[in-house]
Amino acid sequence: MPSYTITVATGHQWFAGTDDYIYLTLVGTERCSERTLLDKPLYNDFERGAVDSYDINVDEDLGEIELVKIEKKKYWVHDDWYCRYITVKMPSGDYIEFPCFRWLVDDKEVVLRDGRARLPQDDKTRVAKQHRHKELELRQKTYRWKEWHPGFPMSIDANRHKDLPRDIQFDSEKGVDFILNYSKAIENLYVNQFMHMFQSSWGDFSDFERIFVRIKNTISEYVMQHWKEDFMFGYQFLNGCNPIMIRKCTKLPEKFPVTHEMVKDCLEREMTLEEEVEAGNIFIADYEIMDGVPSNATDPCTLQYLAAPICLFYRNSQNKILPIAIQLGQTPGEDNPIFLPSDSQNDWVLAKIWVRSSDFHVHQTVTHLLRTHLISEVFGIALFRQLSAVHPAYKLLLPHIRFTIAINTKARKQLICECGLFDKANGTGGGGHVRLVQKAMKTFTYKSLCFPEAIKARGMGSQEDLPYYFYRDDGIKVWDAIKSFVTDVVNIYYHCDETVQEDEEIQAFVKDVCSFGMQDLDNCGFPKCLKTKDQLVEYLTVVIFTASAQHAAVNFGQYDWCSWIPNSPPTMRKPPPTEKGQVDIKYIVESLPDRGRSCWHLGAVWALSQFQENELFLGMYPDEHFTEKPVKEAMETFRKKLTEISKFIKNRNEGKKLPYYYLSPDRIPNSVAV
Secondary structure, eight states: OOEEEEEEEEOSSTTOOOOSEEEEEEEESSOBOOOEEOOOTTSOOSOTTOEEEEEEEOSSOOOSEEEEEEEEEOSSSOOOEEEEEEEEEOTTSOEEEEEEEEEEOTTOEEEEEOSOOOOGGGOOSHHHHHHHHHHHHHHHHHSOEEOSSTTSOOEESOSSGGGSOGGGSOSOGGGGOHHHHHHHHHHHTTOGGGGGGTTOOOSSGGGGGGGGTTOOOHHHHHHHHHTTSHHHHHHHHHHSSOTTSOEEOSSOOTTSOOOHHHHGGGOOSSOOHHHHHHTTOEEEEEOGGGTTOOOOOSOTTSOOBOOOOEEEEEEOTTOOEEEEEEESSSSOBTTBOEEOTTSOHHHHHHHHHHHHHHHHHHIIIIIIIIIIIIHHHHHHHHHHHHOOTTSHHHHHHGGGGTTHHHHHHHHHHHTSSTTSHHHHHOTTTTTHHHHHHHHHHTTOOSGGGSHHHHHHHTTOOOTTTOTTOHHHHHHHHHHHHHHHHHHHHHHHHOOSHHHHHHOHHHHHHHHHIIIIISTTOTTOOOOSOOOSHHHHHHHHHHHHHIIIIIHHHHHTTHHHHHSSGGGSOSOBSSOOOSSSSOOOHHHHHHHSOOHHHHHHHHHHHHHHTSOOTTOOBTTOOOSOOOOOHHHHHHHHHHHHHHHHHHHHHHHHHTTOSSOOOTTOGGGOBSSOOO
């Protein structure tokens, strides 16, 4: 009598175990086994972290095992169960692995195929094709698109975290409760002592140091000490939280009428401003997207203001990027002067503060929210809707959308919603942040997510021109490592370009992203089909890099660069100056956020800069969705490359007062989860 040994592994996360009844059926090419209750008398099966084994005896050989069907039935009350994997030991002694890594809830069943990745065209049997079709049909009913705001990327059709499919919820919801985390941050940083004076101003710049009492961070302390210096101001455009705004200036815009006479004292090479532009020494950051964005009016007692500045930079002979001219509005005129380093210290400091404040808003809403969180959610929803669990791209990408839909759902409920936490401190709260995303979507392109091309498009690709642009240098290394890994995996399953073209699931995936996720926006450039292996490699690399490296680069430095309030004011309480020579220290301090909003801001950037508990970093794949040896070898090669990059970055940072480590692979989480 043939006997099959079934091994069942339960997850390690909280509440993974179950007391419900678990039934299993083996589906073979010849016949099926009887529906069997997996139970050991006098033994508590399916405990958290347990690995349990059972024997199933059958009258006749089942043939090749195609499917394993698992059913959970209520014992007393419904008790969810997380199954990691099932292995089947055949009568021949061979083992077949069936990865699961999903929750069984209520009385629903899960049907698994073995761990070998297969393209749709590889399935030949009726059972395999039917299973694949039913799986995607169910997923498309479960994962539905929804428009949260007009002009936004589409999001998941769920209003609350608990409404999400169980497989994409956080293991512990408390760990990602924004209100709870912000309250903890405010308490831990000892800033709650200032909250009772919510709308009162600080006395002077040194007064801000009082909320730095618990800060032990090297970079944030350095920022506090040097924030007024032009070097520090320019350096942040390369290696701060928002290192994608600066671009090489190839022509001075008419709306920014800077003349050589204005800036000649800043130029070192005995060249005119126009000649410096031609030589590639002039850079620009234009916050045109801020023009017309409404400021926060949720608190009638406090007026808040925004600006849309333009800033010109000069690369000096020491290769430092220094600001040489700032205009705080988009339309030149007498009431919109161009501020210069030769102006009074207070005028110049306030102009730079205004640029930093505008940069903060663009960073939070466009660079961070839209270009990492929201687009990663689009990729994630399309993944679940269009790629079956046995598809190699599904197995490859799944770790990189882990918890992303969950964190975004929480954010829409607590953080960026009407009257949410965003409104408490930010000048773009109350709807300005929504307008910013809508404006940014009009110029958001697929190619801007391709890291090397995005760097090149801004004219920032030359290490000879900018030797200290660590975001670019480290980013290229990580991009290349990811691309090499993706190439290895793609080459295992796709033998030629025609294989890509014939893959109906991957084609449906990219089409879903463009046509539904991005709502077929004009000029977005997201492909609706892929014709070559190279295109597929690039697309998969974009998904992984955006969710891991790009998010890490623009998220985890927020406490470093934004905790010193004058360096990144979340709001301004006085309008931009319209003339020179009228500003004193008192005016500047009264322009900055009041005590209460400063405290909310500090709590926010602290909470957003923390890694999750049990974080999984780039290259860590504890859930073995792939079972094939060539893929596991590719993973090991990937990890070795990442380790080399981490060692290189660590050695470079030694002794630096401003180390850059945001793109060190050992600090890059796999996915957008905070």
